[in-house]
Amino acid sequence: MDVNSTAILILLGSFFLMIFLRFPIAYAVGLSSILCMLNLGMNLNDVCRLMVKGISSFSLMAVPFFITMGVLMGSGGISDKLIALANSCVGWMRGGLAMVNIVASYFFGGISGSASADTASLGSILIPMMVNEGYDADFSTAVTITSSCEGLLVPPSHNMVIYATTAGGISVGSLFLAGYLPGALLAVTLMIGSYIISVKKGYPKGDRFSLMNFIKQLGKSIWALAAVVIVVIGVVAGFFTATESAAIAVIYSLIVSVFIYKGLNWKGVWKALDECVNTLSIVLILIATSAVFGNCLTMLHVPDLAAQAITSITSNRIVLILLLNLILLVLGCIMDMAPIILIATPILLPIATGVCGLDPIQFGIMVVLNCGIGLLTPPVGAVLFIGSAVAKLPIEKVVKATLPFYLCMIIALLLVSFVPQISLILPMVWGGYVPMLG
Numbered sequence: 031m032d033v034n035s036t037a038i039l040i041l042l043g044s045f046f047l048m049i050f051l052r053f054p055i056a057y058a059v060g061l062s063s064i065l066c067m068l069n070l071g072m073n074l075n076d077v078c079r080l081m082v083k084g085i086s087s088f089s090l091m092a093v094p095f096f097i098t099m100g101v102l103m104g105s106g107g108i109s110d111k112l113i114a115l116a117n118s119c120v121g122w123m124r125g126g127l128a129m130v131n132i133v134a135s136y137f138f139g140g141i142s143g144s145a146s147a148d149t150a151s152l153g154s155i156l157i158p159m160m161v162n163e164g165y166d167a168d169f170s171t172a173v174t175i176t177s178s179c180e181g182l183l184v185p186p187s188h189n190m191v192i193y194a195t196t197a198g199g200i201s202v203g204s205l206f207l208a209g210y211l212p213g214a215l216l217a218v219t220l221m222i223g224s225y226i227i228s229v230k231k232g233y234p235k236g237d238r239f240s241l242m243n244f245i246k247q248l249g250k251s252i253w254a255l256a257a258v259v260i261v262v263i264g265v266v267a268g269f270f271t272a273t274e275s276a277a278i279a280v281i282y283s284l285i286v287s288v289f290i291y292k293g294l295n296w297k298g299v300w301k302a303l304d305e306c307v308n309t310l311s312i313v314l315i316l317i318a319t320s321a322v323f324g325n326c327l328t329m330l331h332v333p334d335l336a337a338q339a340i341t342s343i344t345s346n347r348i349v350l351i352l353l354l355n356l357i358l359l360v361l362g363c364i365m366d367m368a369p370i371i372l373i374a375t376p377i378l379l380p381i382a383t384g385v386c387g388l389d390p391i392q393f394g395i396m397v398v399l400n401c402g403i404g405l406l407t408p409p410v411g412a413v414l415f416i417g418s419a420v421a422k423l424p425i426e427k428v429v430k431a432t433l434p435f436y437l438c439m440i441i442a443l444l445l446v447s448f449v450p451q452i453s454l455i456l457p458m459v460w461g462g463y464v465p466m467l468g
Contacts, residue, residue, distance in 0.1 A: 033070070038330050041066035041323075055369045056312070060319035066326045077322055084321020085314055090195055092202070093313060095276030096188040098306045099257065102283040102299070103141045108254040108291060109151050112137045115251045117236065118244040120221075125228025126236030127160045128169075132177040132220050136213060139181020141254055145405055145413045148178035153420040165233055167421055168431035175417035175428070176435040177220055179402030182367075183213035183395065186261045186279070189367055191272060192317070193394045196324075196375045200390050202272040203265035204457035208391045212399065212446050212453055219438040227434060253286045266461050313368055320372035327376055337381045350386050351447050354378055355400060362404015366412065370401050389465045392446070392453040399443050406432060406439075 044065050048058035064077060116134035123129045131152065139148050153174040160170035182189055185206035194200040227233075257279050264275045287294040294302065327333065340353060357378065361370050375397065382393040405413040408425065418428045446452055450465065457463035 034330050037066050037069050040069050041326050056315045056319050059323045063322040063326050080322045080325050081318035084318045092191045092273040092276040093188045094310045095280050096186050097309055099279045099283045100144055101302045101306050102287050111251045115247040118247045121236030122239045124235050125224050125233040128173045128224040129221055131156050131173045132217050135177035136180045136217050139184045145178040145181055146416055148181045149175055149413050149416045157421050168427045171417045171421040171428050172431040172435050175406055175413050180213045180216050182398050182402045183209040185209050193371050197379055197390055204461045204463040205391055206262050207456040207461050208395055208453045212395050216442045219442045223434050223438040253290050257282055316368050324376050333377045333380050336377050358400035362401055363407045367401040392450045395453045396447055403439050
C-alpha cells in the first residue's frame with residue numbers, strides 16, 4: 031500500500047470510526063485531519079493556517095447574520111401570526127390543520143432558515159392544537175417535522191450560504207431564488223400525502239375560505255414576510271451583497287420584533303444573541319476544521335478517486351444521480367447538515383457536474399434536501415428528536431407515522447434531481463443565471 035493510500039485510509043477510517051464512537055463532529059473532522067497530516071510528515075502549523083483561512087471569507091459573514099435574524103424573528107412573537115395567515119389560506123381543506131402546519135412552515139422557514147427552530151416554535155403551538163381538534167398525536171408530529179425541512183430550501187438559508195462558499199464561484203442570490211420552487215414542491219407533496227391520510231382517517235375540515243380574513247392576516251404578517259423580500263430582492267437586484275443584506279435583515283428583525291410585534295424586550299434580545307453565539311460557535315468550528323479536512327481530500331486526490339470508483343460501477347447517468355442521492359441520504363443518517371455540506375461537496379460536486387451533467391445550483395438544492403431528510407432519520411436526526419420531545423412521544427411511534435411522508439419527500443427529491451427546471455427557472459428568469467448543464 032503506497033503512502034497516499036495509507037493516508038486516505040487513516041483520514042477516512044479514523045473519521046468514520048470517531049463518528050460511530052459519537053465524537054463531536056468537529057473533533058472527528060479535526061483529529062482525523064491531524065492524523066492524516068502526521069502520517070504524511072506535514073508541519074502541524076498548517077492546521078492552524080488552514081483553519082484560519084477556512085473562516086476568513088467575506089461571504090461567510092452572512093452566516094452569523096442570517097442565524098441572528100432567524101433567532102430574533104423566531105423569538106419575536108411571529109409564529110401565531112404566520113399560523114393565522116396559513117389558516118386563512120388552506121385551513122378550509124380536509125385535514126385543514128395539517129395543511130396549515132405545512133404552509134406555516136413554508137412562511138416561517140423563510141424567516142428562520144432552520145428546521146429545528148421551525149419544529150420547536152410551530153410544533154409547540156400546532157401539535158397540541160391538532161390533537162385537540164381530533165388529529166392523532168403521531169400524525170401531527172410527523173407533519174410538523176417533515177414540513178420543517180421546507181425552511182432549509184426557502185431563502186434566506188444559511189446552509190445555502192455554506193454550500194455556495196464550499197462549492198466556490200456560485201451566486202448566493204441565484205441559489206436563494208433556486209430554493210423557492212423546490213420548497214413549494216416539497217410542500218405540495220406533503221399536502222397531498224396529508225390529504226390522503228386525512229380522508230382515510232376522517233380528520234376535520236376548517237372554516238370556509240374568506241378573502242377578507244386572508245387580507246387581514248396578510249396585513250398582520252407583512253412585517254415578518256418583508257424581511258425575506260428585503261434579503262432576496264436586494265441580493266438578486268444587486269443592491270447589496272448577501273453579507274450586507276444579512277446585516278440589514280438583522281437590524282430590520284430587531285426593529286420588528288421589539289417595536290412592532292413587541293414579542294421581545296431587551297432582556298429577550300440579549301438571550302437571543304446568547305443563543306446565536308452558541309449556534310455560531312458550532313458552525314464556525316465546523317467550517318474551520320472542515321477546511322483542513324478538505325485540503326487533505328484535495329491533496330490526496332480523493333474527489334478524482336471517488337469519481338473513478340462511482341463511474342466504474344455504471345456509466346448510466348440516471349443510476350449515477352441515484353447513487354449520489356443514496357450517498358447523501360446515508361451520510362444524513364450519521365451526520366448533521368453542515369458537516370455533510372462541508373465534507374461531501376468537494377468530493378461529490380465534481381462528479382455531479384462533470385459526470386452527471388448537473389448544474390451546481392441544482393446539485394446544491396439536492397444536497398440541502400437530502401440533508402433535510404437526514405435530519406428526520408435516526409440515529410442522528412436532530413429534528414426527529416426535537417419533534418418527539420415537543421410531542422412527548424416515543425421516537426419509534428413518530429418514525430412509524432413519518433413513513434408515508436418520507437415517501438413524499440423522496441418523490442420531491444427525485445423530481446428535483448431529474449427535472450433541472452424546478453431549481454433553475456427562477457434564477458434564469460429573475461437572476462439572469464446561465465445554467466452549466468452537461
